[in-house]
Amino acid sequence: MSLGDDNGGFGGGSGQTRTRLPEGGSGDPYDDTRRPPTARSSRSLITVVGVVVLLIAAIAFANRGDGDPEKTDANPSAARNPTAATGVRPVTGKTGPIPTGFAQNEQGAQSAASNFAVALGSDGMFRAGTRRTIVETTHDPAVVAGLMKRLDDSYSPGFLANIGLGADGTAPSGLTFVSRTIPVGTKVRDFSNDSATVEVWCTGLVGLAGEGSTKPVTSNWFTITEKLRWVGNDWKIVSSEQAEGPTPVNGDNRASTADDIAEAVQEYGGFTYAR
Template sequence: MSLGHDNDGFGGGSGQTRTRLPEGGTGDPYDGTRRPPAARSSRSLITVVGVVVLLIAAIAFANRGDGDPEKSDANPSAAGNPTAATGVRPVTGKNGPIPTGFARNEQGAQSAAANYSVALVSADILNPGRRSEIVKQLFVQDKVAELEASFDKAYSREFLDKLGLDENGNAAAGLTYVSRTAPVGTKVTQFSDSAARVEVWCTGVFGTAGVSSTNPVTNDWFTITLALRWADNDWKVESFSQKEGPAPVNTDRTASDADAIATAVEEYGGFTYAR
């Protein structure tokens, strides 16, 4: 899903068609013989034992330490640092579904950027009333009027018509519009105690679920770059841009039907992302 018609922060998404090879035979195109049952049973037992050993080791490792998050020895600037809740707790409250009260450090800036990316590419951004609330919450005050006008122009009635949505961003009866973003990781490229630039690598699912949909739900990979400013005791967005990828190779997996996708969106809630 793109936030734009180009890479300026607003717009739609794309999909692709894959050919699924027929299944049958041994299930292994490189092996012309079927392993005897005894060999398969032995291999299955070894696999199960191996998984159990790994689980025990993981639990033991997780139980190390006193469990106090305030004593975590983390360096958010380190390359490849895991995206996990470490160091100072970055979120102290919420304004609606969007977290607020991020820490004034690199960790807080990354957490803010991740959560703001989710809001900027959500289904709510297509609803004029909710969009106004999101813009006022996420952006610095002197950019709100400009960004509201830009968003309103990008998400025009003509644009919504192409997605099969009404003027409020709602799908027709029997259809469910899906726009769910999941940050995969974050990277700080500039930082001071008053400003930061953070890249958020994302994936997500976008489209309209339903039997009669002409805009089926597909997945996408993209990176959002947010310029943040410390204002009103929180990180706020000053500007943002988007580019495609990095995208992995798609697996050859059977797609779920429209009802399964729509049900999943309704039953599985989103996350608050914190570093």
């Protein structure tokens, strides 16, 4: 899915993303049966918007922190092990829950792309107020107005109703709306001092968790390509697009109950991602 060259996005030299530090702290089972065509269509629509969501991050309340990444000696094993942490420490600055103040190098661009994917794939994208905050924090100011218009049109009351949410993007009483993106790895496709294209391979969760849910939480795999620009002493998204996969074969794990999924989402916090 493409948001256009003027609207916001995700993208890839070398290396892969590494998880750094965590930041937080008997319903009907989800069975293996296939849902009817109508349900699958709704699922596809949720996935499409869920990806657009990867363009804008969760709720941002705090004041912006000015991260000052320190350089360290490069890890000599990095060339042999692309998942090893390399020479730049993770950022310490944040705008709300979204990391900011990335290094002006390939590692910084990969970290920015990964964390932006997490923010844009959060449930905050489904609420007007937090959607704007996420977009403004992650995108080049030059593309924000046009992107916000498209996103506000996409997250219409009709669309939200189709996925089981209220007009304000909230879940019905007793249910928990889940929209979470987890980066698996990154690849730098192009890089210069003031621009980069980074691919972020992701898996994601989306759906309504809780007893009686007719839209259970399911997982999907996709790759987001982000075009980034160095703006205001930080990386920002200029445009992005998403493609399906790479998708592994499903395992034999038994699906958890709806209540177990809802509890897990509430109790397990997300991560900050960095090279």
